[in-house]
Amino acid sequence: MLIELKDTTKIYNQGKPNEVTALSDVSLRIEEQTMICLQGASGSGKSTLLAIMGCVFPPTSGSAAIAGKQLSRMPDRFLTIHRRETIGFIFQQFNLLPRLSVLDNITLPLLPLGISPPERKARARKLMEHLSISHRESFPAGQISGGEMQRVAIARALINNQPIILADEPTAHLDSRLSMEFMQIMADLKKEGKTIIIASHDTLVSEHPAIDKIINIKDGRIHVP
Amino acid sequence: MFLNSWSLGLTLAGLIILVLGVFACRTAIRVLRHWNPSSDTNLQITLENEIWLASTLVAYGLGFQILTLVLFVLAADTFCQVIVGAMCATGALLANNFGMPALLVKIAGVFLYGFWIVLHKLDISSETYPLVKIKYIYLLLILPLLFADITLQTLYIAFLSPDIITSCCAVVFGSSAETGRNLIVGFSQTGLLFLYYGSIIVLAAVGIILLKRWLLPLAVVFSAGWLWFLGVATVAIISVFSSYIYAMPYHNCPFCILKPEYHYIGFALYFTLIPAAFFGLSTALVEPFKNRVDLAGQVTKYQRTAIKISLIFLLLLAAISSYHYLLYKISGGES
Amino acid sequence: MAMIPKGLEKQLNTLDFALSSLWRRKLKNLGIMMVFSLVIFLLGSFQMLTGALTSSADAVLENTPEITIQKMSAGRQEAIPQTYIKKLNSIYGIRAIIPRVWGYYFDESTLANFTVLALDHNAMPNGSKLNLTLSDGHFPKKTETGTAVLGGSVQDILELGDRRVFSLFRPDLSLKSFQVVGIFSKQTDLLTNDLIVMNVDDARDLFAIPTSHVTDLCVYVANPTEIETIAKKIAGLLPDTRVLTKSQIQKTYQVVFSWRSGFASICLLTALVAFAILAWDKASGLSPEEKREIGILKILGWETGDILAVRFWESTLVSALAFIIGCTAAYIHVAFFDASLLKPVMVGWSVIHPPFKLLPTVTLADLLLIFTFSVLPYLGATVIPAWRCSTVPPDSAIR
Ligand SMILES: Nc1ncnc2c1ncn2[C@@H]1O[C@H](COP(=O)(O)OP(=O)(O)OP(=O)(O)O)[C@@H](O)[C@H]1O
Ligand SMILES: [Mg+2]
Numbered sequence: 001m002l003i004e005l006k007d008t009t010k011i012y013n014q015g016k017p018n019e020v021t022a023l024s025d026v027s028l029r030i031e032e033q034t035m036i037c038l039q040g041a042s043g044s045g046k047s048t049l050l051a052i053m054g055c056v057f058p059p060t061s062g063s064a065a066i067a068g069k070q071l072s073r074m075p076d077r078f079l080t081i082h083r084r085e086t087i088g089f090i091f092q093q094f095n096l097l098p099r100l101s102v103l104d105n106i107t108l109p110l111l112p113l114g115i116s117p118p119e120r121k122a123r124a125r126k127l128m129e130h131l132s133i134s135h136r137e138s139f140p141a142g143q144i145s146g147g148e149m150q151r152v153a154i155a156r157a158l159i160n161n162q163p164i165i166l167a168d169e170p171t172a173h174l175d176s177r178l179s180m181e182f183m184q185i186m187a188d189l190k191k192e193g194k195t196i197i198i199a200s201h202d203t204l205v206s207e208h209p210a211i212d213k214i215i216n217i218k219d220g221r222i223h224v225p
Numbered sequence: 226m227f228l229n230s231w232s233l234g235l236t237l238a239g240l241i242i243l244v245l246g247v248f249a250c251r252t253a254i255r256v257l258r259h260w261n262p263s264s265d266t267n268l269q270i271t272l273e274n275e276i277w278l279a280s281t282l283v284a285y286g287l288g289f290q291i292l293t294l295v296l297f298v299l300a301a302d303t304f305c306q307v308i309v310g311a312m313c314a315t316g317a318l319l320a321n322n323f324g325m326p327a328l329l330v331k332i333a334g335v336f337l338y339g340f341w342i343v344l345h346k347l348d349i350s351s352e353t354y355p356l357v358k359i360k361y362i363y364l365l366l367i368l369p370l371l372f373a374d375i376t377l378q379t380l381y382i383a384f385l386s387p388d389i390i391t392s393c394c395a396v397v398f399g400s401s402a403e404t405g406r407n408l409i410v411g412f413s414q415t416g417l418l419f420l421y422y423g424s425i426i427v428l429a430a431v432g433i434i435l436l437k438r439w440l441l442p443l444a445v446v447f448s449a450g451w452l453w454f455l456g457v458a459t460v461a462i463i464s465v466f467s468s469y470i471y472a473m474p475y476h477n478c479p480f481c482i483l484k485p486e487y488h489y490i491g492f493a494l495y496f497t498l499i500p501a502a503f504f505g506l507s508t509a510l511v512e513p514f515k516n517r518v519d520l521a522g523q524v525t526k527y528q529r530t531a532i533k534i535s536l537i538f539l540l541l542l543a544a545i546s547s548y549h550y551l552l553y554k555i556s557g558g559e560s
Numbered sequence: 561m562a563m564i565p566k567g568l569e570k571q572l573n574t575l576d577f578a579l580s581s582l583w584r585r586k587l588k589n590l591g592i593m594m595v596f597s598l599v600i601f602l603l604g605s606f607q608m609l610t611g612a613l614t615s616s617a618d619a620v621l622e623n624t625p626e627i628t629i630q631k632m633s634a635g636r637q638e639a640i641p642q643t644y645i646k647k648l649n650s651i652y653g654i655r656a657i658i659p660r661v662w663g664y665y666f667d668e669s670t671l672a673n674f675t676v677l678a679l680d681h682n683a684m685p686n687g688s689k690l691n692l693t694l695s696d697g698h699f700p701k702k703t704e705t706g707t708a709v710l711g712g713s714v715q716d717i718l719e720l721g722d723r724r725v726f727s728l729f730r731p732d733l734s735l736k737s738f739q740v741v742g743i744f745s746k747q748t749d750l751l752t753n754d755l756i757v758m759n760v761d762d763a764r765d766l767f768a769i770p771t772s773h774v775t776d777l778c779v780y781v782a783n784p785t786e787i788e789t790i791a792k793k794i795a796g797l798l799p800d801t802r803v804l805t806k807s808q809i810q811k812t813y814q815v816v817f818s819w820r821s822g823f824a825s826i827c828l829l830t831a832l833v834a835f836a837i838l839a840w841d842k843a844s845g846l847s848p849e850e851k852r853e854i855g856i857l858k859i860l861g862w863e864t865g866d867i868l869a870v871r872f873w874e875s876t877l878v879s880a881l882a883f884i885i886g887c888t889a890a891y892i893h894v895a896f897f898d899a900s901l902l903k904p905v906m907v908g909w910s911v912i913h914p915p916f917k918l919l920p921t922v923t924l925a926d927l928l929l930i931f932t933f934s935v936l937p938y939l940g941a942t943v944i945p946a947w948r949c950s951t952v953p954p955d956s957a958i959r
Contacts, residue, residue: 013267014266014267015266015267047958050958051955051958054859056859056954056955056958057953057954057955058265060265072265073262073263073265074352075262075273075352075354076270076273076274076864077273077349077863077864077865078352080858080861080862080863080954081861081863083859083861084860084861085861089859089860089958091957091958095852095856095859095957097853097856099584100580100584104580108856108857108860109860109861110573111570111573111574111576111577111862111866112570112573112574112861112862112863112866113570113861114566114567114568114569114570114573115569115573116569117573117576156860160861168958229825230607230610230825230929230933231929233825233826233829233933234929234932234933235932237829237932237933237936237937238932238936241936241937241940244940245940245943248944274864274947274951277864277865277868277947277950277951278944278947281868281872281943281946281947282943285939285940285943289936289939289940292928292931292932292936293932295928296928296929296932299924299925299928299929302925303925485923485924489924
């Protein structure tokens with residue numbers, strides 16, 4: 001099992017007046033090479049769930065095992081190390097560094113791994129070719145189109161060959177053609193063996209044929225209709 | 226003698242190190258009081274972040290300490306101009322009772338902070354942070370040394386006055402016994418050289434054996450050997466090699482070799498000797514941490530690296546120290 | 561590539577990123593660097609200026625005898641009879657006593673001031689070495705009257721060219737002519753630029769000093785540790801004289817320098833504190849953009865330590881560059897512009913010697929000292945802000 005959550009609870013600002021229980025007692029299991037869609041209203045806890053699955057922070061209580069490691073009580077440093085080996089992120093606003101070139105943006109996750117510049121370049125070029133953005137290699141990431149940004153973000157999520165890809169509202173800023181294109185890329189990646197989890201309320205995503213399962217979240221709980 | 230740019234520079238550096246140290250110790254106290262790996266409270270997260278702060282502060286402190294060590298010796302070297310009878314740093318350092326202790330405390334500081342960083346690296350290599358308590362108790366124990374360092378330094382500067390008459394290196398380290406204060410008596414040059422090169426060979430051999438096969442008693446011998454070698458090498462540099470560097474048989478001084486006239490060769494000597502001794506010493510010192518949860522692998526890894534580094538520096542030291550000696554012998558004495 | 565260990569490669573990568581990060585915030589970093597360079601420039605000029613002054617003072621002192629005796633009358637110096645030398649015969653430990661005429665000659669036609677020195681150089685303990693300081697010729701022999709050795713600028717001011725004869729006025733305005741028998745070499749310009757060396761008899765004649773009188777007596781002592789005792793004995797035997805030891809003169813210089821340099825250091829330190837506050841402020845003010853960037857890096861797998869390393873490299877690069885710029889500018893300032901910006905602070909340094917070219921000798925020690933005064937506080941001031949910004953939580957990037 002690649003991802004296994006058991007009674008996972010996340011409380012923000014615990015013990016303070018602004019305490020928020022974003023997730024309560026979520027249990028789920030996700031197998032390898034599947035594509036999952038997380039659905040739910042705004043504020044239901046999708047992003048929080050993704051963050052836990054993405055080893056961004058450990059759950060407040062309950063257990064979360066990601067790619068064979070228990071997250072609870074793991075110091076920040078080791079969460080980070082585990083995260084960079086297993087998780088590729090694609091964010092809603094793409095979260096690229098606008099003044100850095102496309103190539104440098106894609107290779108950002110490789111710097112702390114001590115990978116040499118030539119190898120970084122080689123890996124990034126291969127991905128850029130695959131995603132047909134090679135012609136934008138030295139453009140600043142802030143000066144390319146939304147669709148291109150999306151591809152750069154995908155390339156960055158794949159650069160370290162992580163087995164899991166987490167995407168938070170990836171199609172929110174794309175038109176339907178680009179959204180379909182994005183889903184096609186994801187479907188291809190799934191075929192290559194990746195596990196993909198997409199949080200989205202876009203029907204283009206949830207109704208895509210490659211989606212294996214839809215998980216509904218409501219007020220921080222998994223909702224079975 | 227405070228109104229002098231060297232004194233002010235030393236004091237400034239000392240104060241900066243002290244401030245860094247105090248901040249690091251604040252973290253140490255907080256960690257020792259509140260550290261609780263099984264909790265996920267904000268405090269624990271803050272502490273995890275503060276561990277980074279403490280280690281960064283100590284790392285900077287170590288860097289600055291090495292710098293002040295050099296600065297201190299060079300400052301003494303300039304102070305000698307105003308002190309009657311002093312011709313180089315030796316005389317200036319002996320001008321009152323605080324010079325040499327201040328120097329020794331500074332050197333000890335370099336070793337102790339360095340060892341803390343080793344401890345820290347080992348600690349954060351394990352998910353359980355097994356050394357966290359030891360590490361911060363140790364850090365708190367270093368703090369008095371920091372205070373001692375700056376106090377001795379300040380006292381040294383304060384009591385340094387141009388009216389004091391002191392001795393120069395020729396008197397202190399010279400082999401002519403005419404003027405009493407002779408620090409290094411009873412070492413014959415050949416005996417000393419024999420000890421020096423003998424120790425180098427033995428240390429290298431033990432190190433290589435340890436790299437092939439780990440034997441605890443041998444590791445202890447290795448580290449103890451380094452402590453011994455640190456002394457032997459210092460004495461050898463003072464009483465044998467320095468005079469070949471100066472090309473003057475009766476000039477024996479540990480500090481003059483740091484001067485530009487001798488191409489700063491002293492720095493090369495001390496900056497290979499000290500790290501070599503540090504890594505050599507730490508090899509056995511980290512041994513007790515092997516039986517901590519999941520630290521054995523990391524400790525072994527560190528030990529291997531440490532042995533390798535110490536051997537490389539040993540080789541460099543042997544080469545650099547022998548250079549002038551051989552040059553002198555080959556060119557046939559006077560040249 | 562295969563030979564570079566992972567840890568080192570990682571450091572290189574962070575260095576690389578730090579460079580590009582500095583470049584992306586050119587304006588801000590350039591501003592800091594300029595202020596920083598300026599501080600280092602001031603510090604450096606100052607340190608190099610004192611260094612150059614000290615070394616020229618040392619050069620002056622090197623040829624100073626261990627003890628100088630001058631006759632005092634009514635609080636003013638006057639000529640000392642050479643017979644005083646005999647009175648000192650009883651003191652044990654004196655190597656040599658050399659009568660000397662040392663004075664200044666004011667040339668009214670060119671308004672120039674020359675230093676006139678006359679002594680029997682063969683009697684000096686290191687006298688034979690002195691010939692090396694001449695580019696050609698020899699020192700006037702004891703019997704050779706009417707000869708002189710000139711420094712470079714004396715030759716220029718008197719517009720001698722190839723002529724070997726020149727004249728100076730006696731106090732009664734009669735002319736005394738000299739034959740040039742030697743010229744000082746350029747290397748000793750510092751000391752010999754305005755110097756005219758002649759025979760003691762000629763000097764007496766020129767300045768109208770009574771026969772067998774000189775301006776001062778130079779005493780050379782065999783054992784340096786006995787200088788003080790010998791000086792005391794001389795003062796006892798010759799109550800109407802002022803006895804100056806080399807170390808007293810040296811101390812006077814040192815005290816003047818130490819005090820001045822200490823005072824100026826404190827002034828500069830204030831500037832430094834202001835700068836450190838600026839550095840702290842700049843380093844701790846995290847813009848939302850920077851915060852976002854760090855959040856992104858952290859979620860992409862950068863550890864807190866990696867961000868710290870980037871910050872470390874950034875401040876190291878900024879300070880290293882500022883250090884190089886500042887020190888180079890300082891060197892140029894002192895060597896080619898005679899430290900003209902700092903001269904007002906060091907007013908009075910001309911006590912040492914009439915104007916000469918400042919030649920700063922930059923040693924590792926000087927650089928280290930400048931480093932301690934500038935880079936160290938800067939790095940120290942940026943540690944905590946750097947840590948602050950490295951602790952931005954990774955989840956700030958996904959909100
Ligand atoms: N860092 C935080 N501190 C405090 N509360 C938070 C934090 N992040 C999220 N929350 C709260 O937790 C709840 C769940 O938030 P989350 O971002 O997971 O929702 P979401 O499903 O992703 O919403 P959206 O579709 O709008 O992105 C919300 O009520 C939110 O206000
Ligand atoms: Mg969300």
